[in-house]
Amino acid sequence: MAQSVPAIPTDPDHLVEDIATDAEERVSVATQWQLMWWRFKQHRLGVFSGVVIVIFYLVVVFADLLAYVDPAQSEALRSLIAPQPIHWFDNGQFRPHVYALAGKRDPLTFKRVYEPDPERKIPITLFARGFEYKLLGMVPTDVHLIGLAGAPPEEGLYLLGTDLQGRDMWSxxxxxxxxxxxxxxxxxxxxxxxxxxxxxxxxxxxxxxxxxxxxxxxxxxxxxxxxxxxxxxxxxxxxxxxxxxxxxxxxxxxxxxxxxxxxxxxxxxxxxxxxxxxxxxxxxxxxxxxxxxxxxxxxxxxxxxxxxxxxxxxxxxxxxxxxxxxxxxxxxxxxxxxxxxxxxxxxxxxxxxxxxxxxxxxxxxxxxxxxxxxxxxxxxxxxxx
Amino acid sequence: MTSNPNSVHSNNSVNSVENAPLLEVRGLKMHFPIRRGFLQRTVGHVRAVDDVNFFIQPGETLALVGESGCGKTTTARCILRALDPTAGEVLFRTDDGRAVNLAAIPRKQLRPWRQHMQMIFQDPYASLNPRMTLADIVGEPLLVNGMRDRQARNDRVAELLRLVGLRPEYMQRYPHAFSGGQRQRIGVARALALNPSLVVADEAVSALDVSVQAQILNLLMELQERLGLTYLFVAHDLSVVKHISDRIAVMYVGKIVELAPTRRVFSVPKHPYTEALLSAVPIPNPRVHSQRILLEGDVADPSKPPPGCYFHPRCRYAVERCRIEPPPLVEVESGHYAACHRATELTLRGVMGRETGQN
Amino acid sequence: MEPILTVDNLKTYFFQSEGTVKAVDGASFEVYPGQTLGLVGESGCGKSITARSILRLVDKPGRIVDGSIQYYPANGGQALELTELPSDGATMREIRGKDIALIFQEPMTSFSAHYSVGNQIMEAIRIHDRGLSQQAARARAVDLLRKTGVPMAEQRLDMYSFQLSGGLRQRVMIAMALACTPRILIADEPTTALDVTTQAQILALLKDLQRSFGMAIILITHDMGVIAEMADEVAVMYLGRVVERGPVDQIFHAPRHPYTRALLRSIPSIDGEPRTKLPTIRGSIPHPYSRPQGCPFHPRCLERIAGVCDQHEPALARMADGQAVACFLHHREEIRQN
The missing domain is CATH 1.10.3720.10 (MetI-like)
Incomplete structure (x- = not known):
């Protein structure tokens, strides 16, 4: 067998030589977590979901900052208010505000109905004061991300409406x-x-x-x-x-x-x-x-x-x-x-x-x-x- | 078993007379229970290794060959105490000349002995932890055996990598950066880290491509010369075995059926199974057409082996005696053992020199 | 003799996010009736993908991007261009199994564990021969198992694949492939998972069957010994390309391509001297993403011509004696023209 094959020059030194490019070098020394991350990044939906989850857990951490009304506070006079639209512009100027609501009883159905009053605009502000809580469980404060200027938020802000007991749904x-x-x-x-x-x-x-x-x-x-x-x-x-x-x-x-x-x-x-x-x-x-x-x-x-x-x-x-x-x-x-x-x-x-x-x-x-x-x-x- | 191959090792042509064997295996048995049913009752035993005897001289390569399920890998794992053998002795000669029976040492006290015998695995992908760098993989045996200093360890790892033909600069890389052949080199480096005297290579080249297989075989032979290693080479490929081993033990259904120097196994086999095995190997030469001995049927079931010689249902030379009496492994000629009743009377066909005259 | 199948410059690429893998990148060969073509190469050379391309069984993200596969049907009609047929169309389904059958390396995974092997053979028979009754199909199945040397065929028909030994399973697999007496049998590493003695049985069986059915066999393997024993023609593949092709005797005794030569020399032979060093091929097979430019073998080739082999890809050129080789050492004229 060996005799029948023509001789070829043999290479005595079979050191494994290969020249790696920078990209290959980067992969060569990558830990399992890096490899996993590179692979995970290609899963678009997964990455997007990860971002969504992070946002949800930010809500968990800053829940009281995002709420603007004490969620336990009930008021029969404000029961079952529908979600309230926000008006972003006032006379062409950017000034978010809501209309004040006037509640009264429908004389026919005896249901409470709420009518917005376009004349009474209540501006929305950032970092307004509201109920007291401890930020991150440590810092006592009463600052909330949103609130109303010139009125207690429970009297005018109903982003997601209220429930039967008049508690604010958003909060x-x-x-x-x-x-x-x-x-x-x-x-x-x-x-x-x-x-x-x-x-x-x-x-x-x-x-x-x-x-x-x-x-x-x-x-x-x-x-x-x-x-x-x-x-x-x-x-x-x-x-x-x-x-x-x-x-x-x-x-x-x-x-x-x-x-x-x-x-x-x-x-x-x-x-x-x-x-x-x-x-x-x-x-x-x-x-x-x-x-x-x-x-x-x-x-x-x-x-x-x-x-x-x-x-x-x-x-x-x-x-x-x-x-x-x-x-x-x-x-x-x-x-x-x-x-x-x-x-x-x-x-x-x-x-x-x-x-x-x-x-x-x-x-x-x-x-x-x-x-x-x-x-x-x-x-x-x-x-x- | 009547014979004792160990009593005659001075006849072995390969090694000097005064050398005692490095490893001696006596009456090794590994029976796995077969459990059935809800209560896991033992209903029988798979006799994976069934009374195996052999020895290995320092510096020699003994190959353990046979087909799948013949118990060659189980034998190797019993010697390394990856498995606890059912019976038998594994005598390992220490540096001061004592023979220690590894089969009798409790698992917890094995560590000082483990460093003397290491293993090279078949699968270069499964045998390296993909989550560790080369420095950690090759350095692990050093670390767990007391080399705590990272710098000293890395120096030794670099030396080992150079020894197996890899660049030491690759030390911080992970196994996924390497090809099959390169990974097998890493496996060799790890096996050599503790300066073992015995290296068990379990099908160390069978998962590799032909062109890479030759590189690893050469590397193993080179390392043996340089470091004076002793190999137990477990394989199924007779062509590969022939290139690396000094002596060959052929196994069939848990028993050694023939044990002889390589040249003799290939030129004058004494067991009909060896003859059939040799004739079955395809020869990479279209001009040679070997007369195949086609074995009938399948390998015997090691949980219910036939009576007499385990090979007799497939043996074309079988006589009445073979069906009744199990043949012992006896020395047929000097250094040549066979377990066959008719070993001396049969003239079996080998492969050496088969090609000459045809070309 | 007229070929039964011609593959010309076949290219099958896999488009993955990490890059394009050119699994088959220019494979050309012919298959003749009653003859065995050996497709040989190491891992990643594309031999299995070539077989799957012929049967149009390449899964996404793989796609045949170039080349032709001409199949000449039995009735002597028009040659069919298999690359242009829809892979799930009626014609292709008809060809698969009935004209061209495939057997795999691992017979265990090719059978369903939920049906007896007889059930599966009979299903294969009746897919292409719908009029056949249950009894007739069963009789055919028993006959096939007998032909493939399965002892106690009648009983074995009702067994499940996991109850059979590796050798028997491969025989049953072959019986199933032969169910419709195909004209071409593609055997993809049919004996790699088997022991040598079992391998010898299966190879002998394949030869017998070829003689009695007169079918063509495409034998895919990495084992040069198996090739030497079985093949009439050999195509050597490296990194997706056929680098050398010719009659088996010439490939083994007068190989031209440096890869073929080096490969043959690096095989440990049972006839060799004990404890000798083997000639090796230096380096390792490149990763499919980082194919070298020029001739795919040049980084490992000791006879490479600087400035040529690392720049241009040699075409598979036919020599005077019928052997074909893709190497600049053997057609220097081409270089000058470049």
Whole structure:
């Protein structure tokens, strides 16, 4: 064989030579997070959703700044005002203002009707004074992003109208957003903790630990959600205050949520245990501890982040559904579910559809989290081809 | 098993007489339980490795060949204690001349022994953690064995990279920047980091392209000469094995059926399975048409092997005795072992010199 | 002899966001009835994509951008230009399976785990022969399994793919491909996942079947040993291009292209001396995104002509003896004209 092939000059030095361009060099030294980011950036919808989510969480942080009326303040004389148009120009000049409303009772239907008075223009200003609160939970202040010049905002500003008790919908929506989104975040955090802990134990130790945890997961998942929630929510004492109920509801919804994450973590551990690079580390003498935290955890961290993002909307929906059914948060707490509870009867919907306003952010945030999760999941494994 | 190949290693032509073997495997067994049903009852065992005996001299290359499922990889992993063998001894000779039975050491106390034997993997993609730089991958064995100083570690990594033909400047790169062949070089560098005396190469070139495969084979041979390494080379490709090994052990369904110096295995095989295996290798020369021995049927199931010789249902030389009595591995000629009742009476066809006369 | 299939200057590109991968970038060869064409090359040389292009099975973002694939039907009618047929049209579906069949490297993934293998073979038979009764189709399937050397064919018909060994699965796969007695069988690495002894069985089977059915085989592999044993004609591919083509004996004993020569020398041979160094090809196969300019092999070529090979791409030119080679060493006239 060797004799039949014509001789060619051989190259004794087979050092692997290649000249990398700058672009290739940049890729060569890129960490997994950089690679993921480059990949994620190509998922336009994911990036856009990420921006939307950031805006929502800015609302969470600055909810009281964005609200302009104390959301608990009710006034029967201002019940069910429709959303009020803003007039941007006054005689050709940019001067946003609203018309003052005069409420009176319709002599035929006995409904309260509100008539704008074009003669009484109330200018809208930025950084007006209103109810007192603590900015970021620390700085006591009474400054709000918007307000009215020369009138208390509760007497003239109704951006999204008012509810039956005359409470301002815009302000309530801001604070409801805070409650609903933090409950989701907190619920996911608890789920994540339980999921990673139990899933990790299950995947790492195997044997009877694995069997036990898997059976627990199966049993938990086989219980119908709504009756379970109803049972648990009924067990929450009526005497508890808002904060206590808030935390108990969080724990109730995360009890269901952890199972999915637990499965993901267990599956990752099981498949990673078989990876050659894990065996290589073991043969090099690396400790169990090092193998888990240097090799295994970084390998599935990105997947966990994606799975968490996809688990968040379920949490938010759970809270909204529970509260809507009257099983979750109860007034005086404000959340999207509590707000939607007011829109439960058909009559109020027909007359005052703005009570449904809370449904819009629910839809937007759920879609945004799903798109973001999709984008992250696609980018989570930048090494798979 | 009646024979003991270890008692006669002074006959081995490759190494000096006074050298004791670096590694000796005695009666190695690895049986995996088959579990069924809800209660996970054990209903049988897969005899992946079933009484394997061999030794490796310092500085030599022993190849373990066989087809998929023959237990060659399991044998290698038992030796490295990636698996805990069911039975048997893995005797490793230390620098001071003692033989330590690695199979009996508890997992937690293995670390000091691990650095003496390292592994090169088949898949250059799966065996390097994609989330670590070369410096971290190649430096990991150093770090976990006590070299805490990063600068010292990087110096050693640079030296290792140069040794395997990679530029040390690439140290901060991630594996995704490299081709399959280059990654395999990284794997070799990692295996050599702790100055092991035994390197187990598990199908180290079978995932590579032909043109790159030759580079890695040459590299392995070069490193062996320079560093005095001992190789256990696990492979299924006989052509590759021939280029690198001093002796070859052929495995079939968990047992070694033939063990001899490379040249002898290829020129005068003593086991019918080896003969069939050799004849099946396609020759890259259209003018040579080998007389194929086409084996009937499939490889025996290692969970319920046939009685007698495991190969007898497919063997064209099988006689009544082969169906009843399992043949032991015996020394047929000096340094040439075969597990076949008819090893001495049969004249089997090898491949050496087959081509000459035809061209 | 008249060819049954002619592929001329085929180009199949993949348009990805990271860049365009020229998976096939100028492949030309002919296939003759009853003969075996070996398509050989290393990973990324485009041999599998060439096969998929012939069957019009290239998935997005891949697209045939240039070249022609002429298929000459059995009735001696007009040659069909396969690149111009809609890939999902009736003609193309008719050709796939009935005229040109494909077998893959990994038989496991080519079968559905939800139907017995017999079910799947019978389905393949009845897609192209709708009038056939259930019983007749079953009889044909059993017959096919017997022809492909499956023992206990009747029982095996009712088994599922995961119950079969790798060798048997590949036999069943071949039986399925032969269901409609195709005129061309494309075998894409048919034995790569198999052990050598099983490989020997399958190769012998393919030869037997070719003899009795008279079909043409396009054998795609990276294994020069398999090529030497099976092929009549060989096309060597490198980075999407056919760099050399000719009768098998000439390719192995008088290779012209430096790549073919280097490749042949770097193969470890079972006839070689133990413990010898192998000649190597330096460097590695470039990443598909960074194809070198000029001749794709020039960065690894020891005989490259500076200023020529790194500037111009050599065309596949036919030599006097019927061998064709794409290398400036062998047609210097062309350089002067440039």
């Amino acid at each position: 309530r929506l801001m604070l409801g957003t805070r409650t609903s989104l933090t409950i989701g975040l907190l619920g996911v955090a608890i789920s994540l903790f339980l999921g990673v802990l139990l899933g990790g134990l299950s995947g790492l130790y195997g044997g009877w630990v694995d069997t036990l945890i898997q059976r627990i997961i199966e049993i938990t998942r086989s219980i119908p959600t709504i009756p379970l929630w109803m049972g648990l929510a009924a067990a929450v004492p009526n005497s508890w205050n808002v904060t206590q109920i808030y935390f108990s509801i969080t724990i109730i919804i995360s009890l269901i949520g952890w199972t999915e994450l637990g499965r993901v973590v267990r599956g990752r551990f099981l498949s990673l245990r078989e990876e050659d690079f894990v065996l290589a580390a073991e043969l090099a003498g690396a400790s169990q501890w090092r193998i888990i935290f240097r090799h295994m955890v970084p390998s599935f961290l990105s997947h966990i982040i994606a799975a968490t993002t996809l688990a968040l909307p379920a949490m938010i929906i759970s809270e909204t559904a529970l509260s809507f059914l009257g099983l979750g948060l109860r007034p005086p707490a404000v959340s999207w579910g509590v707000l939607l509870q007011d829109a439960q009867n058909v009559q109020s919907l027909a007359i005052s559809p703005w009570l449904l306003a809370a449904a819009i952010p629910v839809i937007i945030i759920i879609l945004a989290f799903n798109f973001l999760g999709d984008g992250l999941r696609d980018a989570a494994d930048p090494y798979g081809v």
